[in-house]
Amino acid sequence: MTTAAETRNSHIRFWIIAVLFVVSSINYASRATLGIAGKPLSAEFHLDPVQLGYLFSAFGWAYVIGQIPGGALLDRYGSRPVYIWSITLWAVFTGLQAFVPYLSFVPVMISLFILRFALGFAECPSFPANARIVANWFPGSERGTASAIFNASQYFSVPAFTPLMGWLAQYYGWRAVFLAMGAIGVLGAILFAAVVQSPARHKRISPREYAHIEEGGALVNLDKPAAGVQPIRWSIVGQLLTNRMQAGIYIAQYCINALTFFYSTWFFIYLHDARHMSLAKAGLVAAGPAIAGFAGGVLGGMFSDLLLKRGVSLSNARKIPILAGLVISCAIIFCNYTDSQGMIMLFMSIAFFGKGVAALGWAVVSDTAPREATGLAGSVFNMCGNISSIVTPIVIGYILKATHNSWDLALVFLFAHSIGAMIGYGLIAGELKRVVLKT
Numbered sequence: 001m002t003t004a005a006e007t008r009n010s011h012i013r014f015w016i017i018a019v020l021f022v023v024s025s026i027n028y029a030s031r032a033t034l035g036i037a038g039k040p041l042s043a044e045f046h047l048d049p050v051q052l053g054y055l056f057s058a059f060g061w062a063y064v065i066g067q068i069p070g071g072a073l074l075d076r077y078g079s080r081p082v083y084i085w086s087i088t089l090w091a092v093f094t095g096l097q098a099f100v101p102y103l104s105f106v107p108v109m110i111s112l113f114i115l116r117f118a119l120g121f122a123e124c125p126s127f128p129a130n131a132r133i134v135a136n137w138f139p140g141s142e143r144g145t146a147s148a149i150f151n152a153s154q155y156f157s158v159p160a161f162t163p164l165m166g167w168l169a170q171y172y173g174w175r176a177v178f179l180a181m182g183a184i185g186v187l188g189a190i191l192f193a194a195v196v197q198s199p200a201r202h203k204r205i206s207p208r209e210y211a212h213i214e215e216g217g218a219l220v221n222l223d224k225p226a227a228g229v230q231p232i233r234w235s236i237v238g239q240l241l242t243n244r245m246q247a248g249i250y251i252a253q254y255c256i257n258a259l260t261f262f263y264s265t266w267f268f269i270y271l272h273d274a275r276h277m278s279l280a281k282a283g284l285v286a287a288g289p290a291i292a293g294f295a296g297g298v299l300g301g302m303f304s305d306l307l308l309k310r311g312v313s314l315s316n317a318r319k320i321p322i323l324a325g326l327v328i329s330c331a332i333i334f335c336n337y338t339d340s341q342g343m344i345m346l347f348m349s350i351a352f353f354g355k356g357v358a359a360l361g362w363a364v365v366s367d368t369a370p371r372e373a374t375g376l377a378g379s380v381f382n383m384c385g386n387i388s389s390i391v392t393p394i395v396i397g398y399i400l401k402a403t404h405n406s407w408d409l410a411l412v413f414l415f416a417h418s419i420g421a422m423i424g425y426g427l428i429a430g431e432l433k434r435v436v437l438k439t
Helices: 012-045 050-064 065-078 079-102 109-122 125-139 141-149 153-171 174-195 206-214 236-241 244-273 279-284 285-309 314-337 341-358 361-370 371-384 388-402 409-430
Strands: none
Touching: 012 050, 012 079, 012 109, 012 125, 012 141, 012 153, 012 206, 012 244, 012 285, 050 065, 050 109, 050 244, 050 388, 065 079, 065 125, 065 371, 079 109, 079 125, 125 141, 125 236, 125 341, 125 361, 125 371, 141 153, 141 285, 141 361, 153 174, 153 244, 153 279, 153 388, 206 279, 236 244, 236 371, 244 279, 244 314, 244 341, 244 371, 244 388, 244 409, 285 314, 285 388, 314 341, 314 361, 314 409, 361 371, 388 409
């Protein structure tokens, strides 16, 4: 005879993905603080576009360098403890940026670069941990939607936080932006610690839900002690980087992220300088493309999982929405052919909708990562993709300086990256399948 406890069906995995969504939204907002504060800050300290571009890139340098060590920490110690430290430290480094003018013995350019660099290190385990937690909690048929939800946080963070940050920057000064997001980051760490745990250790998961996700392919034992202390195999990195399928995925992610980092760094300055909006208005107007990107991200994941449930191969179920979304994202180039603020936001919204549909890279990581190194595989993927966080803001800074603040070539630069991502998935990657490591 079965008991009520055995027949009860919990839905803890939905609470888990909700918390990942909230925390990842705070993550992206913390990265974007300098994008909001950059205009008044650069005016106060007389920074030119190239200097601002290097400041934008400081996060990316550390984020890229820290990916592989961060992934190794995840595989060794588990997602929960590493993530809690990550959130806490990024909240601290975000808040400290408000105090750079008071470090009179260090030039503002240097102190701000160091703190942005530290922020990148603090955040580097976050998205590999998200992918690892999704693989831990979700069966294969739900993984695309779950990955799309936490990845769509990058769009939700804009309507959730940029109006607040723009208002603070305009009426209370750029320092208030960093202080507010630092405090919100601390709240995110508390929320994560209260809710997120692995299925094998979670006290509120029912046997029925545990059986459902395990039978569906969730890697429920990732964070059990036996799996948590495995030695780091650095040879795995070489195997991943020399795998043709993975190379195509990495190239595409690098290209897709160019649009992401344009949005989190230069976009608000573009609206202010090229489209003559105040910071407060730019913060509100930017919500349109962000909401479109969020909708595209969720729909792309749902469509991919629907194809999978209807018998479409894993490879085609992921690639069809990715390639369709990348075609739509090319709409950004039309912004060069209109001066209407309304049309600009329409084309940006269409482009970000397409980019959202295409943003299934983390689902692909969950599907293709070797079982014994999911954290490290996610970190290699994130490292390659986030090289764009270094290149994009610097290149745009040089373009603006060379063209006397003309944005046309900068948007051509972004358009070319949509084409590059199509080549990565369409011509290089081939069939998507789980990597089997050589012993």
